[in-house]
Amino acid sequence: MNDFLLAAAALVLLSVAAGFWRVWRGPAMADRMMAAQLVGTGGVAVVMLLAAAGGRWAMLDAALVLALLAAFAAVAFVKARTPEGAGDPEAEEPHDGR
Template sequence: MTAFYLGLTSFLLVTLAAGMWRILRGPSQADRMLAAQLFGTTAVAMLLVLAQAMEQPALRDVGLVFALLAAVTIVAFVRRAWPSAGEESGDDA
């Protein structure tokens, strides 16, 4: 069963290569950010699979921290890339 988990982790590593291509060739900043989110999601998946394969529960905790960081990153990107209507008009209400 460990070989299956390691094979699955290798497959996830290959999907990261596809994400790297999208980051390098993405037509817009949003495409690049979504590819970076793919990195975060894949890293969490890899950590969860490796935690199961190696019977290391600490890797699950690291995966959860990565998931939280990915969520914070996307919120920060959206707030920076698309300012709200009040910020565009320059009103200091």
């Protein structure tokens, strides 16, 4: 079973390598961000597979942290790329009489 988990981790790692290529060469910022999300998800998958293969269940905490960081990166990207942080729930609505 460990050989299967290690082989699966190697395949996911190849996917992560393809994601790094798109982050480096991506034609648009959105393409690069989606590739970064792929890298984050692939990183979580690799850490989880290695944890299961080696029986080191504490590594699952590291995978959870990676997943949270990937989600925060996506939110930060959207807020940075929209004009004036559009879609910010903390922003006040304009009071122009409508």
